[in-house]
Amino acid sequence: MSEESSYIFGHFGDDFKWGAATASYQIEGAWNIDGKGQSIWDTFAHTKGKISDGSNGDVAADSYNKYEEDIQLLKDIGVSHYRFSFSWPRILPNGTEEGGLNKKGIEFYRKFLKSVVDNGLVPVATLYHWDLPQVLQDKGGWISQDIVNHFVNYARICFREFGDIVKFWITFNEPTVFTFLGYGVGTHAPGIKDPLNSPFKGGHNVIKAHALTYKLYNDEFRKDNQGIVGITLNSDWYEPKDSNSDKDKRAADLGMQCKLGWFANPIFGDGDYPQAMKVRARSVSAMLGFPGSFLPQFTPKEIELNKGSADFFGLNYYTSRYVSTCQDFSEPVTEAKVIGIEQHSDPSWKQGESEWLKSVPWGLRKLVKWIHSNYNAPDIYITENGFSDKPGIIEDTDRCDYLKEHLQELLKAKTEDGVNLKGYFVWSLIDNFEWNVGYLERFGIYHVDFEDPARKRTAKKSATVFSEIVKNNGFTRN
């Protein structure tokens, strides 16, 4: 089952963008400072038993106060782009403009953005990296129809307040994750367990909100601001367990369609859910006595709006799986069971500190090729890619290998397969609050000491290794 890989030299091209990524709740802290409203992650992390180490993001890496240091770290590694996210409740504590705009929140982000550009860096803003205002969750969150307009209005405020500086926008980070883990499995905020219904209802609203936000930018902002707007989707690569088995091949394809295609096909494909996913949803619904289908339907007008509603494809990639079919619906019902795949991994794959994370560099090359050929060769930015280890590791050899090997595969995808790869953002700039596992798993190329009130940052070995690749814009003989 193993795949061969060779080492190549070469560079990514003159216009390739290098960056590092973070997200508001994972780094900012200042959860109740300067008028910020509560988010679903504040609520969730403050609920006993939800976070493995009992921690929360109240202070996190304290980037609310230390963003200038973070910006210096970006300069130190020589990247040109900083992917960060806006905290919706810091801008709109009550979720909507009628509920009051938080001037101090806007001021904070303007100060931050000014510092980013004054330091010669390009800001890449994610509008939604999971920290929904709690007040909107109290009204149903992503399951409620109303969320669509609330999101578009929030986006309008961000375009209006920051659009002169921010030219690179990502509407959503990983909708499959926040809908499925938040509303299906319940291991992420808001912690709802309803695997057969809510994630797809929520996802439907996410796609509508995304498409309307894209239209909004086109109608009201693009002419003056000249930016680009896209979305970040994540997927594992699914490889047939037995490459000679048609059944396994069908399972792997179904996996790709239901995982990546769920959001990618409406936005980058024909505007609708993938045919295979619609069929699967109907048969699972029938089997489990769910009337009709748990997968909602778009109207023809919505399909038109979805189609082509992104200037680029943001991709987060971490790992891959071998897959075969699965007909098991026993509790707990997982995303894989709903899709109908059984996942397998190879014991030779290097294991991260996160149970789910196994290093499979060739999977990334196959994945971007798949996107290239299925969705008409979009511009692709890798908006996240990274590896976890235990707290306190500075000589992070495994992460160094992971980054080098994944960038090798991307270089092949770009130079040998002709994939339109435009940039790469490492996850993450600094150690941070890793959602339901708190501070137990670390993704930073800079270490953060969470025991230290000063939240001291220290470069790991991977910061140096990554910075060398950035400097060479790839891999050179020397």
Ligand code: GBH
């Ligand atoms: C990204 O998600 C996020 O965008 C980022 O915020 C995060 O810090 C980073 O990755 C590292 O995790 O608990 O076994 O059910 C990556 C995709 C999907 C990976 C959910 C972890 C949970 C697996 N994630 N998955 S499990």
